[in-house]
Amino acid sequence: MYILCPFKLYISSPLNGFSRFPSLVGQCGNQIGCRFWDLALREHSAVNKKGIYDEALSSFFRNVNTRTDGDGADLCKGKIRSLKARALLIDMEEGVVNEILQGPLRDLFDSKQLITDVSGSGNNWAVGHKMYGCQFRDQIVEKLRKTAEHCDCLQCFFIIHSMGGGTGSGLGTFILKVLEDEFPEVYRFVTSVYPSREDDVITSPYNSVLAMKELSDHADCVLPIENESLFDIVSKINQMTNCGKLGSTVKQTSLITSSAGGIKHNREKPFDAMNNIVANLLLNLTSSARFEGSLNMDLNEISMNLVPFPQLHYLVSSLTPLYTLADVNVPPRRLDQMFSDAFSKDHQLLRADPKHSLYLACALLVRGNVQVSDLRRNIERMKPSLQFVSWNQEGWKTGLCSVPPVGHSHSLLALANNTCVKPTFIELRERFMMLYKKKAHLHHYLHVDGMEQSNFSEALSSLTDLIEEYNQLDASNCGPAIDPPRLEIAV
Amino acid sequence: MSIITIQLGQCGNQVGREVFDTICTDLHGGHGLCSKKENESYLAAGRERFFSEEKPGVLAARAVLVDMEPKVIGQTLSLASKSGCWTYDHQSHFCQKQGSGNNWANGYCVHGPKHKESIMNLVRKEAEKCDRLSGFLTVMSMAGGTGSGLGAFVTAGLKDAYPSSFLLNHVVWPYGTGEVIVQNYNAVLTLSHLYQSSDALLVHENDAVHKICAQLMNIKQISFRDVNRVIAHQLGSVFQPASSSSSDGATQYSRSPLGDLMEVLVPHPEFKMLGIRNIPQMSENSLPYTTFAWPGLLKHLRQMLIANAKMEEGIDWQVRPPVPGLPASRKESLKQPGRFNTSIANLVTLRGKDIQSADLGGFRDPALYTSWLNAPEDTLTVWKTPRAFNKYEKSASLVSNSQFLLKPLDSVVGKAWKMFASKAYIHQYTKFGLDEDDFLHCFTTLEQVIASYGSL
Ligand SMILES: Nc1nc2c(ncn2[C@@H]2O[C@H](COP(=O)(O)OP(=O)(O)O)[C@@H](O)[C@H]2O)c(=O)[nH]1
Ligand SMILES: Nc1nc2c(ncn2[C@@H]2O[C@H](COP(=O)(O)OP(=O)(O)O)[C@@H](O)[C@H]2O)c(=O)[nH]1
Ligand SMILES: [Mg+2]
Numbered sequence: 001m002y003i004l005c006p007f008k009l010y011i012s013s014p015l016n017g018f019s020r021f022p023s024l025v026g027q028c029g030n031q032i033g034c035r036f037w038d039l040a041l042r043e044h045s046a047v048n049k050k051g052i053y054d055e056a057l058s059s060f061f062r063n064v065n066t067r068t069d070g071d072g073a074d075l076c077k078g079k080i081r082s083l084k085a086r087a088l089l090i091d092m093e094e095g096v097v098n099e100i101l102q103g104p105l106r107d108l109f110d111s112k113q114l115i116t117d118v119s120g121s122g123n124n125w126a127v128g129h130k131m132y133g134c135q136f137r138d139q140i141v142e143k144l145r146k147t148a149e150h151c152d153c154l155q156c157f158f159i160i161h162s163m164g165g166g167t168g169s170g171l172g173t174f175i176l177k178v179l180e181d182e183f184p185e186v187y188r189f190v191t192s193v194y195p196s197r198e199d200d201v202i203t204s205p206y207n208s209v210l211a212m213k214e215l216s217d218h219a220d221c222v223l224p225i226e227n228e229s230l231f232d233i234v235s236k237i238n239q240m241t242n243c244g245k246l247g248s249t250v251k252q253t254s255l256i257t258s259s260a261g262g263i264k265h266n267r268e269k270p271f272d273a274m275n276n277i278v279a280n281l282l283l284n285l286t287s288s289a290r291f292e293g294s295l296n297m298d299l300n301e302i303s304m305n306l307v308p309f310p311q312l313h314y315l316v317s318s319l320t321p322l323y324t325l326a327d328v329n330v331p332p333r334r335l336d337q338m339f340s341d342a343f344s345k346d347h348q349l350l351r352a353d354p355k356h357s358l359y360l361a362c363a364l365l366v367r368g369n370v371q372v373s374d375l376r377r378n379i380e381r382m383k384p385s386l387q388f389v390s391w392n393q394e395g396w397k398t399g400l401c402s403v404p405p406v407g408h409s410h411s412l413l414a415l416a417n418n419t420c421v422k423p424t425f426i427e428l429r430e431r432f433m434m435l436y437k438k439k440a441h442l443h444h445y446l447h448v449d450g451m452e453q454s455n456f457s458e459a460l461s462s463l464t465d466l467i468e469e470y471n472q473l474d475a476s477n478c479g480p481a482i483d484p485p486r487l488e489i490a491v
Numbered sequence: 492m493s494i495i496t497i498q499l500g501q502c503g504n505q506v507g508r509e510v511f512d513t514i515c516t517d518l519h520g521g522h523g524l525c526s527k528k529e530n531e532s533y534l535a536a537g538r539e540r541f542f543s544e545e546k547p548g549v550l551a552a553r554a555v556l557v558d559m560e561p562k563v564i565g566q567t568l569s570l571a572s573k574s575g576c577w578t579y580d581h582q583s584h585f586c587q588k589q590g591s592g593n594n595w596a597n598g599y600c601v602h603g604p605k606h607k608e609s610i611m612n613l614v615r616k617e618a619e620k621c622d623r624l625s626g627f628l629t630v631m632s633m634a635g636g637t638g639s640g641l642g643a644f645v646t647a648g649l650k651d652a653y654p655s656s657f658l659l660n661h662v663v664w665p666y667g668t669g670e671v672i673v674q675n676y677n678a679v680l681t682l683s684h685l686y687q688s689s690d691a692l693l694v695h696e697n698d699a700v701h702k703i704c705a706q707l708m709n710i711k712q713i714s715f716r717d718v719n720r721v722i723a724h725q726l727g728s729v730f731q732p733a734s735s736s737s738s739d740g741a742t743q744y745s746r747s748p749l750g751d752l753m754e755v756l757v758p759h760p761e762f763k764m765l766g767i768r769n770i771p772q773m774s775e776n777s778l779p780y781t782t783f784a785w786p787g788l789l790k791h792l793r794q795m796l797i798a799n800a801k802m803e804e805g806i807d808w809q810v811r812p813p814v815p816g817l818p819a820s821r822k823e824s825l826k827q828p829g830r831f832n833t834s835i836a837n838l839v840t841l842r843g844k845d846i847q848s849a850d851l852g853g854f855r856d857p858a859l860y861t862s863w864l865n866a867p868e869d870t871l872t873v874w875k876t877p878r879a880f881n882k883y884e885k886s887a888s889l890v891s892n893s894q895f896l897l898k899p900l901d902s903v904v905g906k907a908w909k910m911f912a913s914k915a916y917i918h919q920y921t922k923f924g925l926d927e928d929d930f931l932h933c934f935t936t937l938e939q940v941i942a943s944y945g946s947l
Contacts, residue, residue, distance in 0.1 A: 155589050292563075294505070294714060295501070300590070301590070301592045305593055308916050309914075371713055373710075375670075376666065376668075379668055383668070394667065395672050396670070397670065399670075486908060489941075
């Protein structure tokens with residue numbers, strides 16, 4: 001059985017001050033994880049029509065018999081009884097978790113999968129990392145072990161969190177370290193939502209930079225995501241579908257922002273459309289480990305192929321197509337468009353432009369009716385317009401999974417290890433410096449037990465080093481590439 | 492005599508299944524345009540070679556399936572069962588939960604030692620089913636992690652456990668621009684290790700086969716399945732029974748197919764890279780409307796050899812053997828196109844109608860061969876059978892030990908070396924216990940191979 005242990009941490013606290021998304025003021029509710037589980041169920045029920053608990057399903061879900069066994073002993077094969085998400089929900093306040101427990105997905109979780117507190121982290125990394133970390137370590141390890149015990153081959157942990165707040169940022173990165181200590185063999189993937197320029201959390205630059213050091217040191221791969229990019233994609237889709245002509249022909253379930261076909265909701269939440277994009281990202285990322293294909297791509301292949309140096313593990317992602325038109329014939333032109341779009345600036349989930357920066361490596365994860373010749377044609381076509389680092393001119397990794405996402409005939413997830421992430425990091429450092437120079441809010445952090453001034457300086461220098469590594473790569477690309485002399489052999 | 496096939500990793504299992512399918516289809520594909528007696532001895536030899544028959548009428552492939560993840564083997568077993576013509580022995584496979592992650596070191600240093608015993612047990616059980624074992628054929632890609640790393644480990648294990656059996660590694664060479672970014676590292680590590688323990692490496696380049704699918708088979712949207720069918724056809728055209736002696740009456744089929752092949756093609760352990768070409772190759776639809784004559788087929792096949800073309804279309808007819816006595820300007824033209832491809836030894840297999848009339852004089856020309864490795868009468872070997880192969884009334888295939896792989900090998904080593912010089916991805920390998928010296932050692936081995944083939 002294939003098992004991942006995706007693992008949810010992303011729960012938000014009330015937003016302070018002015019929000020870029022005014023409709024959200026006062027609403028809490030980060031629900032990326034929630035959206036993920038909903039869409040994962042939708043995907044598996046579309047493929048698995050017979051209701052049999054199969055290997056694909058077992059990667060995300062346990063199948064337990066709740067009636068005969070209170071403790072829910074795992075059933076292997078056979079009919080689906082009661083599915084439990086292989087996940088841990090952690091928040092230092094109760095609001096969102098309670099909402100999930102009262103919502104339509106409540107049956108997916110039981111109390112052993114929850115860790116909550118009442119007072120929140122106050123958008124303070126130190127509170128999440130140092131205080132709650134210390135306080136909850138044992139409980140977290142124990143629940144992790146319990147969750148892991150249910151997996152007969154634990155492949156990977158996913159952490160989904162935001163960088164700007166206190167709990168996801170602080171406790172989330174604390175858990176990353178715990179995972180490294182307790183499960184050193186298991187890969188750690190982190191999906192991190194970076195704060196936007198006009199973020200409502202004043203201390204978000206501190207929290208993000210402090211978290212960045214942990215991500216650089218302890219994660220295998222990080223998928224940085226920006227809410228602004230998600231927002232732009234949502235607006236673009238709304239524009240396209242509302243302009244009438246297109247609207248009638250788009251398949252509703254195919255929209256990457258849509259929940260159609262999922263479990264019925266009372267009302268859509270404002271973040272839902274954006275969070276659905278992230279949920280789809282995670283589904284596509286794991287599809288090849290769950291479903292068959294002619295060129296499988298396990299999760300450990302991602303870091304193996306895309307991470308040439310330990311710290312340079314930040315991958316910019318893009319998802320295409322954003323929706324599928326309802327007509328069934330797919331001219332090759334449209335298939336090729338999917339590949340072109342994946343490289344365009346406005347399909348990236350981070351405000352970045354990989355096409356005009358330097359690639360260290362690139363992965364294309366394709367789902368659906370796409371063959372190796374389609375891949376070859378498109379790589380050949382795209383190659384001339386992209387710059388790759390001199391020692392990795394053929395830095396392409398590809399996977400072919402034969403099961404397409406719900407509503408699509410094919411889809412593509414592109415992951416780029418590209419120096420285009422640098423501006424995001426530089427900007428983050430600048431915003432950090434603005435506060436740090438004035439020592440603004442510093443005392444809120446230094447109050448917390450275990451938090452030292454050195455945490456700030458070390459985090460800052462870690463980020464500076466990271467930026468410098470990207471600088472050097474960019475610089476090395478300017479001069480002429482000199483091939484290293486080959487080994488001489490005496491014949 | 493029998494051959495045990497060991498399918499390793501995704502590629503190995505997908506290709507391996509297609510090979511058994513092709514062979515089985517050929518065996519059941521009618522009378523093969525020859526006498527009944529001829530056909531029966533061909534069938535008997537073919538069956539013994541590749542299948543065991545535990546229950547009458549049910550052929551079970553003599554194969555061991557190995558992968559580190561379950562999906563491919565699951566699919567392979569079920570596709571074989573659905574063929575209705577043959578199956579795999581459902582005990583004879585080994586898989587784990589999670590693949591090797593394209594990491595050679597993971598396959599070689601971790602999975603190898605951990606699973607050696609279970610895998611070798613399966614091999615032993617297969618070997619016990621054979622009355623007479625000729626040797627092992629391993630099928631794998633060199634770009635991934637399981638086929639390449641575990642494959643190299645298992646190959647060394649086979650050599651230890653069965654020192655007197657022959658060991659041929661079929662290796663799928665990755666597309667130039669690939670599916671795996673660290674493919675050049677994995678390739679260097681695989682090839683250098685196989686070079687130590689294998690008797691010979693038979694190589695199929697994905698780019699070349701892909702082109703055959705596009706240009707000769709006219710396939711528009713090419714899948715791995717299409718590529719694998721061509722590979723399987725070529726392998727079948729060599730490994731199906733054929734005889735080296737052309738006595739009268741029913742053909743006497745080669746006793747030890749692998750042994751005979753190695754004996755004629757690998758005269759020196761420094762040279763063990765084998766390539767394969769065949770003619771004709773076309774889509775099934777055009778087959779009935781085409782007629783062939785031996786002189787034309789063999790003329791093309793010879794030019795494919797000397798001009799190093801992988802298929803009959805687009806051959807460079809300008810390339811000629813060097814005129815004896817003239818100094819060849821070798822060094823500078825080593826990797827250039829239009830260069831003459833020097834052979835060490837060749838094996839031509841002819842199948843089908845009028846084989847007696849086929850004239851192979853063109854392949855005997857001493858100018859085709861390097862002068863010092865073989866006696867002139869040992870450079871060319873011919874296998875024949877009047878039994879037609881896979882619907883082709885006439886067909887010829889050529890396995891050659893020549894400089895054909897020089898350019899791709901040089902390119903793979905060059906790219907890997909460039910990456911190595913920048914230390915990229917090294918940490919991924921050291922994590923599993925492979926260090927920089929191990930890499931250097933492998934680079935040295937392959938530079939040596941390049942130099943040796945280059946100096947022919
Ligand atoms: N994409 C997305 N971002 C969110 C969501 N909820 C909050 N955020 C962002 O997360 C950041 C605040 O972090 P939050 O998760 O509330 O803090 P925590 O609960 O202490 O981890 C801000 O940048 C918000 O814009 C959500 O549901 N989806
Ligand atoms: N010809 C062919 N090549 C394949 C096939 N599947 C994978 N490959 C090649 O094999 C390499 C990847 O190795 P793979 O066998 O998937 O890795 P493994 O499972 O770890 O051994 C790439 O170079 C692919 O081009 C196949 O079915 N046919
Ligand atoms: Mg594999």
